Amino acid sequence: MKKIFIVFILIGLLSSCLSKKQITYFQGDPIPKTAIYKLSNQPYRLQINDVVSLDIKAEDENLVTLFKTEKSGGSGDLYFGGYTVDRHGNIRIPYLGEVNILGYTEKEAREKIEQELTTYFKNSKALFVTLKLAGIKFTITGEVGSPGTKHLMQNQVSIVDALANAGEIKDMGNRKEVIVIRKTLDGVQKYTLDLTDIAIFNSEYFYIQPNDVIYVSPLPQKTWGTGTNGLQTFTTLVSILSFIASSVILIKNL
Secondary structure: OHHHHHHHHHHHHHHHOOOHHHHOOOEOOOOOOOOOOOOOOOOOOOOOOOEEEEEEEOOOHHHHOOOOOOOOOOHHHHHHHOEEOOOOOEEEEOOOEEEEOOOOOHHHHHHHHHHHHOOOOOOHHHOEEEEEEOOEEEEEEEOEOOOEEEEEOOOOEEHHHHHHOOOOEOOOEEEEEEEEEEEEOOEEEEEEEOOOEHHHHHOOOOEEOOOOEEEEEEOHHHHHOOOOOHHHHHHHHHHHHHHHHHHHHHHHHO
16 A cells, blocks of 8 residues: 555656746747848738827927827827727828728828828928827736736737736746737637747747737646645645545445
8 A cells, every 4th residue: 555655646746746847938049040030020010999199290280289199108098099990990080080091000001191191281291290009908818927908018019028017927837838819800810839948039929919819828737736846746645645545444444
């Protein structure tokens, strides 16, 4: 019986404890590049529910004030004061009315609005338009410290930035299986990222996009409930074996 107990404990310890490789990020050495590497630099194309800020400078200040976006650094102000892409792909701009920018890059949308505004400004050469995506909003859930919807006021957000702003991956989170679900103009796409491999920095999915959903899968150990380290696993196994032994003794005495 003692030998059986020892065997069970050893098997449990070997199979249930988290190894260093399971919880260590960015393992391995960077891959040298002999040529210029294009790291997911395809420009983002605006989608439904995106919020953009619009800033216009021109000689006629009275006319310009009608177009200004309220800005004080908070995402809530931009939600109410910015221009939201509606379900038809339009934003509503004074004088111009509905302007469709669905699928446009920031540069293309800016140029389109700039062109349409030239009708209302006498000196079109003095017209300067700035259009920017009002931060990047994403939802993160699963084995992270602070799940929920996040809004970072940045032009570019990496998967590392996203996880750092969600309280990091928990001990029971599977760093080899970080899932990104992305709704694009071509439909819903799903990617699986391995955060334990330093090659993630060269991945075309290293940078997230607005409205991405990030899910960190749990490790099998969480389902087993055996603990994250040797002591927790040992304690769990001893409790289970003690229960089994007590049950056997009780049945024999009946």
